[in-house]
Amino acid sequence: MPAVGDNTARARALLTMMERIRAFEEQAVLAAERDKLVLGAIHPSIGQEATAAGVMSNFAIDDIMLSTHRGHGHTLAKGADPLAMMRELLGRQGGCCGGKGGSMHIADFGVGMLGANGVVSANIVIATGAAHGLKMQGSDRIVVDVFGDGAINRGPFLEGLNWAVVFDLPILYVCEDNRYSATTCTADMMAGKGAAVRAEALGMRATTVDGNDALAVADATAEITARIRAGGPPEMLHALTYRRGGHTSFDPAKYKPAGEAEEQTALNDPINRLRDTLALQGLSVAEMDTIHNEAQAEMIDVLTEAAKTPFPPDNMALEDVQDIGSPAQEAY
Amino acid sequence: MPAVGDNTARARALLTMMERIRAFEEQAVLAAERDKLVLGAIHPSIGQEATAAGVMSNFAIDDIMLSTHRGHGHTLAKGADPLAMMRELLGRQGGCCGGKGGSMHIADFGVGMLGANGVVSANIVIATGAAHGLKMQGSDRIVVDVFGDGAINRGPFLEGLNWAVVFDLPILYVCEDNRYSATTCTADMMAGKGAAVRAEALGMRATTVDGNDALAVADATAEITARIRAGGPPEMLHALTYRRGGHTSFDPAKYKPAGEAEEQTALNDPINRLRDTLALQGLSVAEMDTIHNEAQAEMIDVLTEAAKTPFPPDNMALEDVQDIGSPAQEAY
Amino acid sequence: MEKMTYAQAAREAVRDAMNADKSVWCVGEDLGRGGVFGQYIGLQDEFGKERIVDTPISESAIMGGAFGAAMMGTRPIVEMRFSDFALCATDELVNQIAKARFMFGGQSRAPMVVRKPMGLWRSSAAQHSQSLESWYVHIPGLVVACPATPQDNYSMMKAAIECDDPVVYLEHKNIWLLEGDVDRDQGYEFGTAVRRCEGQDVTLVSWSDTANVCEKAAATLANQNISAEVIDLRSLWPWDKNAVLESVRKTGRLVVAHESVQVGGFGGEVVATVAEHAGNALRGPVRRVGAPRSLVAYAPNLEDQMRVTEAMIVAAAKETMGL
Amino acid sequence: MEKMTYAQAAREAVRDAMNADKSVWCVGEDLGRGGVFGQYIGLQDEFGKERIVDTPISESAIMGGAFGAAMMGTRPIVEMRFSDFALCATDELVNQIAKARFMFGGQSRAPMVVRKPMGLWRSSAAQHSQSLESWYVHIPGLVVACPATPQDNYSMMKAAIECDDPVVYLEHKNIWLLEGDVDRDQGYEFGTAVRRCEGQDVTLVSWSDTANVCEKAAATLANQNISAEVIDLRSLWPWDKNAVLESVRKTGRLVVAHESVQVGGFGGEVVATVAEHAGNALRGPVRRVGAPRSLVAYAPNLEDQMRVTEAMIVAAAKETMGL
Ligand SMILES: Cc1ncc(C[n+]2csc(CCOP(=O)(O)OP(=O)(O)O)c2C)c(N)n1
């Protein structure tokens, strides 16, 4: 993490992370659509990078994070190796889950990333329990759990948040509100004012932030995590962003109102917004372009390299299921 | 229902219902403990009668009600026959579920009572769906769903209430808050301020009422149901009451603070409180005692009669499972 | 006769049923956009948002709510999207829906169809690939349907919608695009299997997409002068024991094949039933062909390790013949 | 050797494990009061509220939360109260806990014990009486334990707590008060059955409380000069196929008895395995004795219709012998 007070360095780091996330996902989409190398579904977070970068900039490698099906950005920002991630998306050996999970189950325990999840809202109770475990152990590590706006209508949202408050756990819940849940406009399916108000009804402090303003996200998260690290109760960050593309890379998102995505792209792109801020602070366009180009080059290399990696050995199909009664010993 | 304005008649009706509920449950407890005729668990609502009587006095026979494991009072107040109920508690033929459900699954579809439930919180989504079904059919019937204070920490609470608001359904949710969930003081396990605040966070109007004041409950419910019957959105009633006894009839409730139950019994008995009110309105103690005695006599007869009823025929064990692939045809 | 895909056949069955009975409706996430697999395309335009109901991501409320509405006399079709997500509504299905009629002494009915697309579908990984049909067979109160062809997905869907019991309706994700002839007048009676090929030497019992694989295996076996009889059970509860027992009494040999995990799978029930009732008719060892007790991985080669293939079925058939 | 009840034995195992390893803890509703069946009595006094954790009524959070805490290196024992309520946490157990280690390529472990008291217990009715052990056997990633005696409830509980895999631990509600000798030093290895009686004529395979019923049936059979061998499987995954196959090869006759619904029950797996691997050793028809595919009613006489009795097992044993 950059030194406090060094705002430009911090913003530069955020920009770099956002550019890397963007580039990673652009390559992932190409791998899926152009190259047909990604066989399962991927859920890009293009346009939402400020939340991932801003939130995770406040967490250390050994803090714990859980994420969703749309988790590439959070995972990279938590410190994961993009090559291992890309290999995972391609189902290859050396993928961070050995090719067994794919995009929807990406995880890197080495950087405290305990998994994306294919079941909406399921990560909320798991993350809560991780915080419970840390508290039991007297650890000073904390937990951040990210979920979408659609996830707040499932039971685990209620059960997890209630639990965290009751047991006073060191956890930050981040609702990454991109307005859509799959092909549905979340507002149409949501009673009341949403995540923050629901958290408050559970006695949890909630902060709402412009999720496309990386600095605002980083600042808000910094304040919250300072409180949590100081022993404060669990909190929520409600980050308002926008899902620019479809639900998956294959979804043309025809259900969106005409012009909405275009307008958001033009006016609310988190990378452009941070570039504008940095430009005002005196960073040159050339320097920012370099950041962009380096990120692009990095991720192009990542894809090239990942595509060269072999698939995992067949016998891995029976490995890492369980020790006792393992299918590697006894499959039937 | 008594004529509007005829307050004494209404209060008298409430008192009668409360006395009947009390008497029914006292007999049920005797049947369980003295007579060993109730083999499963029963969960008495002694001390909570005002909520049952007050709420249900505003619902017609063909309105729909769902209840909990602690549902005798709601069921009687909804109009069920106490003899059929007692037979059910004793697992006998002619029980309202033919002896197959027992206390925890008591139901009388003939009076719109769609079942108590052995799974905490499960009735919330079912009741919500019943309201959805009624709305689809253009019916003017409405739904009332009762659950305990412990139920608000399970997922169906969130999912059901959110759904009801989203689809604007004709349903009243009643949280019958008796402060305990089994052997636990609910406050210790509950984040935030409880049911009403959680409902409000879902955009649902919530009314909190003294659940041991039968008239207050009846009045509050009357206002709410008038709004719902007029096409208004779903609402919640949070009724504050007290579970006087143990969780089941066998539970000595030693975990309660010393004197708490005694104090509640002395000062907050809903029957005594209504008697005091009625006395002020000029009803004679003798008349009220007659109500009491009649209720007692009715339920003593009910138990005597129920105890004479035979068990259901053995072949009922395979009936009413399903039409296609019924075990009565094909059990293995 | 019309040519349709498996997905279209189900959609047409739903459409025909909705036209015939206005108490039929559908409820689930993203149905307005046609459903995740296009199996609802056009229906919201035709029947409106009140009958093709898009919902919050609330599986408990979808399942439990549909049940409440079913008790009020409507006939919901519940869409669970992937059978895996239905596990978020297990209490509702198993403790509530399956048990209510009995618990309440016959007072209630739950005429509803619970659609749970199941099975392997390229690189969907462990949380989007399960086949848990044996679970539902084990739960009294439930009817369990596993259609394998467009015709059956039409006829069985219609029968499921018309049925007054809750039907767990397991479509296989791998065959949404499978084409076939559909006769809208062909009815379906639960508990009836279909003999997909007649044969003398060995009986292959299966259901869902694996029945299609068995049919291919039978063709391969035929080339090797082995005459296999293929029985597609179609519904697993009730299931057509007689069809299986008769066939085994004729062939004396039995292979049961299914995509789900072999241990604890419904194949065990089939083999046990044959052992109990026609054990002495067996002229060779019986064989089950199911997935190893492992999980479905994302990597395609690992996923393939969990697949029941034509070659495996052919090999098992030969084993029962001592070849 | 100490005399203990089945409930006490489990409590002592938990207690000994908690003393030996401070990462072991218990989580569930009302544990502070000793648990619904007294199986936690005294533990909160001894270990405090931080290690015997009372929770909200939030089964998803209990199960999912324990999993999160297990991934952090603690060893939770999850109490589900009645196995039926565990269905409120099916996604957590089946989609998350059982699959995580595999999905994440071996990065995670879920060393946890999930206690789900199962079975018939006088007049508990349909939502408090289920036995779904066959469900869990079908789910890769899970170990499944069904102790039937105080000794096993001690030794198996300890083994479950020490195990690095998630263990679905199914105690039977009917035998909490069953007394027996317990030797704290006796270990348990998952996948080992125990031969409760030796016999020559027929093999009775069972688990959980029905194994106790089988032992009685064997005594009755002995009086009729039929020598029955009783095998208590104890753990259902892994399960001791060899013990069963060896015994059947000796006796030539097989009865599998279990309290759960017969259709889709684990008995099918046992019979199918024998049919596959020792079919030619069978000298008579095999028999399963399980519950009819119906629900458990409240009325005691109806409940009894769902009970697997000694008489039924005796009759089945005789049938396999043609008597
Ligand atoms: C329990 C469950 N129900 C449904 C789905 C299918 N599904 C996957 S992502 C998604 C939308 C989630 O919306 P949100 O939580 O807002 O996250 P976003 O996709 O916008 O990041 C749905 C419905 C699922 N994965 N799990």
Ligand SMILES: Cc1ncc(C[n+]2csc(CCOP(=O)(O)OP(=O)(O)O)c2C)c(N)n1
């Ligand atoms: C899902 C589930 N978890 C646990 C239980 C066990 N249980 C039965 S009643 C009860 C307490 C319920 O408390 P509350 O909702 O306040 O209702 P009350 O008993 O006070 O009327 C519990 C924990 C259950 N029946 N269902």
Ligand SMILES: [Mg+2]
């Ligand atoms: Mg979203």
Ligand SMILES: [Mg+2]
């Ligand atoms: Mg309560």
